[in-house]
Amino acid sequence: MVISKKLNDTFQAVKTHVNNTYNSVDASGAAMVIIQNNEIVAENYWGNHSKEKDARPVREDTQFHVASVRKSYIGFAVAFAVHNGYIASIDDKVTTYLPTLDADLLNGTTIRHLLTHTHGLREVDGEIDREFAAGQSWAYRGINISLLTQIVKETTVKTVSEILNEHVFQPLGFTETGWYAQQTDKLAEVIKDTNDPIWKTHASTDGDEMNMYISARELAKWGYLHLKQGFINGEQIINSEIIELATSLQSPNTIDVDLPQNGFLWFVKDLPAKKTEIGEFVPKSSYQILGYTGVAVLVIPEHDVVAVRMFNSFGSPDGFDYLADIRAFGDTVMECLS
Template identity: 60%
Template sequence: MFLTYNRNHNFSPILEHVNATFNQVICSGASVFVIHNDSIVLEEYIGKQSNKSEARIVKEDTQFHVASVRKSYIGFAVAYAVFYGYIDSIDDPVLKYLPELEVSIWQDTTIRHLLTHTHGLHQKEQTVFREYPAGQNWTYRQVGIDALTQIIKRATKKTVSDIIHDLVFTPLSFSESDWYADRHENLMDVILRYEGDTQWKTSESTAGDKMNMYVSTRELAFWGYLHLKQGNIGGKQIVPKEIIQLATSVHSPTAIDQDLPQNGFLWFVKDLPAKKSEIGTGVPKGSYQILGYTGVTLLVIPQENLVAVRMFNSFGSPEGYDYLTDVRSFGDTLMSCLKIQSFNV
């Protein structure tokens, strides 16, 4: 994907914001990439790929562990399955596609509930149990993502990885985005908060169902740009625009509290004002964002024709660091940069 680099110093506060976060979290490297009005206006790389003395410096081809940002790719795969009729409706019960699940636990749960984190299910070890009725509240639980990846494979006979490679990675010649069973020199180390952090898990699966996805900063920004342009790159419709529209529209059940986060197909979407939104208050309606536990953030603001990415290789939040406040201010800082630009024009 070819975009012109046109450095815009009005976006310098975003670089300052990323540097400030870099100094607050436990990490060895970071980066930031902003596309505005179809030009790259900010691209910077900070630090090294690990804490080792001989570590490679962070470069354009460095790939960060994106953690839950992978859910935007899973959401895309669900939208693909809906658009092409493999899934009849997101209001279909999960049991229609996974009839082997325990009926008493899953009977009221739909695909919509899985996509919007409103399924009400939790899992400890191998036991799935219900925390609250489906569609009545919002919680961020892995059990729903696991079910979605199984539904995709069962319905389409393809893995998430198959779908993403066929529709996006291969047509756009992406070579720095994938799920990896083995390490290579371009992959960032993930810096844990403490030795032996049990929340950190790796996988050898390359099916797109596990948290072992690594993406370069520029290709994550281009993934966001594909969404911004509704699948049309350089005048060519790479994927049907309806897939993008499905993935990035609000689908949260109307019954949930309006102050809870609102979701598309796993994306956080800015719609009604919501106290618990993970998107900055100054970011306009229609914007959407995806976050990762490693500090990775992808924000798309269609109203401003803008995509912004920040990357870190931290794992979780150290004591004294308020992740939600920081990620909201990332979006609000972007909006202040646009105001500066408007003033300077």
């Protein structure tokens, strides 16, 4: 994928906002890339890969741990499976594709519920438990991601990473996006107080673990691929119906209107919702994906904009209002466009 670069000062306030966030969280490095009207108009890098002396500076090829941003790639794989008929409908029951699961516990849980965080399932001590009835509320849990990656593999006979590599990464020449089993000098360290290995590399590179690292420029290009509905450099690389499935509102109408709204795991802006993670001034039909490391991709089709921010922090420090900060990120982008 080729995107020309024509830097300007339009998004200076966003740069300041990202820099302020960088200085407010426990991170050693940060990055920001903004694409507008088919050009990279802002690109900034701060700090180093770690807090170690003589650590590698953050630069264009630095890859950050993206945490839950990986879910947008899993959402793509599910949309690919639906579009190509491997999954008949997202309203099919999960047990249709994973028949060994407890049908009584799943109790009508559908793929739609998994995709929109309305499944009501959680994992407790390695066992699946029910938190609320499917389609009746919203909760951000990890069990749905595990089930979705299993469904993709069962139906397509390919892993999430195989689908992405074959249909996205290789055609677009992405070399700084992937799941990693070993550390490389381009992977920024996740700054954390815990030794939890989940935030490190993992033996599996199938796309079912949280070991995905991406550079800021390729994450922006991922957003741009969606913004352009798969039409890149004069060629329809991805069928637009796959992108439309992934980024349009899919949440069941049975949940409270103030709960977050989702497409295929992307957060989407539709009706006003008090608990949305997208800024108040960001227009309808925009969509966003977030990660625990502070990473975010915001796509605003109405203004032909993709905005990416990246940090290597493990969550938020005490007293830091993450929800207010991520909403302000989008609203600052909108201020720059007004």
